[in-house]
Amino acid sequence: MLHNKQMFSVIALVAPFALAAVATWTTSNSAVASAQGPDLCLATGIDARPDDDNIGRGGCVYAAADAPVLGADVCWDGKLAKLKGTAPCLGYTRAYHVRHGEVLDPHTGEIAAYAPLPDTCKLVPCSPMFQPVPVEDGLACCDPKTGDCVAPDANGMCTVGDITWCKELEKHNDGSVTCYE
Numbered sequence: 001m002l003h004n005k006q007m008f009s010v011i012a013l014v015a016p017f018a019l020a021a022v023a024t025w026t027t028s029n030s031a032v033a034s035a036q037g038p039d040l041c042l043a044t045g046i047d048a049r050p051d052d053d054n055i056g057r058g059g060c061v062y063a064a065a066d067a068p069v070l071g072a073d074v075c076w077d078g079k080l081a082k083l084k085g086t087a088p089c090l091g092y093t094r095a096y097h098v099r100h101g102e103v104l105d106p107h108t109g110e111i112a113a114y115a116p117l118p119d120t121c122k123l124v125p126c127s128p129m130f131q132p133v134p135v136e137d138g139l140a141c142c143d144p145k146t147g148d149c150v151a152p153d154a155n156g157m158c159t160v161g162d163i164t165w166c167k168e169l170e171k172h173n174d175g176s177v178t179c180y181e
Contacts, residue, residue, distance in 0.1 A: 037073055040081060040096035041115045048139075048156025059096065062139055063114035064165045070101035074111055083109035117165035120179040124149060129168065129180040140166040140177050149177045 045058030059076050074081040075089035076096050083103070089095045100114040120126060120140045124147045141158035142149040151171050153159050166179035 037095040037097045040074065040076060040098050040113050043096060044076060046115050048152070060098075060101075060113040060115040062117050062163070062165065063100065064137065064167060065116045065119050067100040067114040067116045068102045070098050070103075070111065070113075072098055072101070072111070074098050074113070081111050081113055083111060085109075117163060120149065120164040120166040120169075121181055123162060123164055124179075126166075126179045126181045135168045135170050135180065137165070137167050138169045138171075140164050140169060140179055142179075149179060150175050151177050 041058070041060035044060070047058045047061050057079065059081055073084040074096055075084050075093040077091075077093045081096070081098065081101075082093075084095055098111060098113045100116055101111045102114075104110045104112050117139070120142055123144050124142045139152045139156065139158075140149045140163075141152055141161040142164050143161035148161070149164075149166075150160060152163070157163075166177070168180040170178045170180070172178070
């Protein structure tokens with residue numbers, strides 16, 4: 001049996017190694033947890049008007065609720081996002097995480113990042129499609145209390161109602177929109 005003095009000596013010798021092991025384990029787990037960068041859509045915003053470079057550009061564009069899941073880290077340069085890989089982002093690019101998106105060019109790694117919106121027809125009643133009309137997908141600002149939908153303003157933002165995604169949208173001259181089922 002060890003005497004108290006000898007026991008203290010053994011603890012004093014072993015304790016630093018035990019603390020180092022705990023510190024290493026905690027640090028490596030923290031590094032794994034923080035390997036994923038901040039969300040690109042939240043950190044840089046949404047490019048509500050991708051056709052107009054004069055409007056502030058965010059890293060993501062609005063999309064339907066069923067937008068494809070990418071789940072990848074990317075390097076963002078202020079205009080383009082590219083898959084990050086294992087190397088750090090170079091130059092003035094910054095690392096972000098993209099949950100929804102798709103690879104546009106497998107050779108360059110360029111991606112499109114999406115900010116999914118709720119389906120308009122789940123928020124307000126939509127009109128049945130009676131005849132094939134050339135319609136596009138797009139944003140609709142819908143008020144669930146009235147059931148009315150209007151087009152976003154010139155900056156692509158909703159001044160009335162909730163911003164939603166309509167898979168078959170028809171814009172009218174008075175600013176209202178009709179979303180078809």
